Amino acid sequence: MDPLRADAPGYAAPFTLRQLECFVAVAESGSIARAADVLRASDSAVSDALTAMEKTLGCRLFDRRRSRGATLTSDGLAILSIAHRMLSDAEELSAAVGNDASALMGPVRVGAVDTLAPVIIPRLIERMRTDHPALRVDFRTGDQPSMIDALERAELDLVITFDIDVPPELRRRSLWSTHACVVVAADHPLADRGSIGLDEVADEPMVLLDIFSSRVHTLELMSSRSITPRIAYRTDNYELCRSLVARGLGYTLLMRRAIRSQTWDGAGVTSLEIDPSPRDVEILAVWTNRGHPPRVAAVVEAAAAVGDTVLMR
Template sequence: MSGYTLRQLECFAAVAEHGSIASAAQRLLLSQSAVSGAVDALEKAFATQLTIRRKAHGVALTPSGRYVLEQARSLLSQAEDLRLHASDAGGQLRGALAVGCYSSLAPTVLARLIDHYTALHPLVELDFFAGSQREVRQRLDAGSLDAAIAYDMSLPPELARRRLYDALPSIVLAADHPLAERPGLTLGQVADEPMILLDVDPSRENTMMMFAAEGLQPRIRFRTTDFEVTRSLVARGMGYSILVQQPAGALSYEGKPVVVVPILPSVRKVPVSAVWPQAAHLSRAAAALVELAGELFADPHPRPYPDGADGT
């Protein structure tokens, strides 16, 4: 016998997620004493302290508690998967699924993935979140996302991953820029031009590393945290930018044209991967999403445009 129950694991996970006994009890529609008793029973079963409870400061997890939380989430996910699919012997995928995506990838990757997935698995309640790479990682760690699509740069080893495709950074210019008709440009040829920097990691980190590797320092005119604002400023001739992901259309939101020019010599490609917590058990719905992403974006000749568009 295990000596503990799924209900106790559920209470413990809720306490960890919400930061207090009271909030967890409200979420689970239980009394505070029931939730507290479940956590006590779990600590007794494991013969270790899982939580540190301080009045007015909520609940913090011990190192043992953090380990148990990872395993508890996996067990609870498997139990829910079994409940959902037992009646039809696993025939139809069901349940809730939350997928995240790095914001600049989302317009060209996320919509296509969701469209195909919901057509294949209409009984799955799919939700999504698009944000910074840091926000996506935090939500994966907190268990509020099942999987995510992200640039495979500076990701912690605790995340499992499936590589989808490689994206190639390019220089983006206004269509009437004097350098726009060049077949390719070196970083040195644009280093003295005003730059519009997409100032979110890992985009910023990758851009600055490319210049540093050439012994160059870009002349940054504006910093933005929005992909389309970056393109709009470029389209108005306020500077160039270096972007990894490129929409199929060559117009800004204002309808002004931009031109995508390859960087010479060719720079390091940026891998795009489906990622999820290493310790977590992927539900059948989440595993199907990762598998579908691998099929949709597989390309024996990687390009920066997942749908095969040339960006011009």
């Protein structure tokens, strides 16, 4: 008997790739209507695909309620990562037999920590429009814990973040590196120095950029130099942090980047190197081991190329 025949022993194809796509789209969006928008299908077509898949598998994959959308059941959660992997493998199989860049299409969901998003997301979208016009970069920003959580819940395909307390089980690609510097007001007594020691500002008030990666790195760096900072203000807003510093309300530590010295309120800041120099911190693209389809791989490669342009600034 031909082992590839549908009636051969052990052969089973109980659902289609389209049903898998509908299942994953509803799981990620939490609603049949939103999934239908993503898939450019009707609500009824998505609902019918789910019903057929549930009937074939003999289990409920979602609790469907009008007021609460569609919530995964334990059975649905059990197969979500498998469905991701199967769709990834199918996409890779299709891409393996052709070199046409237009074969790469659809959305790639990118998360980026707030302080990196303005540096990389616009350039990444611009590059993808040139290299792979059928791909669409959908992005979300936030702090590192929320981005990693969304990645692990399959709401994002990859995250761009600092290499600071990134879970070791995540796969990664280094994009570029940076390091911390001291930022002071333009008229600060030390502003004309090329570099300073952290002990020279240790007794001054600090404005702490109070987001996860910055807070962890800043406090660890200060502790490694036996300095307990006098934190006068905390903010999770990058530009507010710079504006507070520009008005002489304290110094801060920020990652080195090419950015205008003028703040939004018209004042100015100066960046100074730290002596001795702190360790470099990698900027990473990270993803899970659920699968890495060609369209996501293409975005990672583009992010690395964007990283090269950041380094040249």
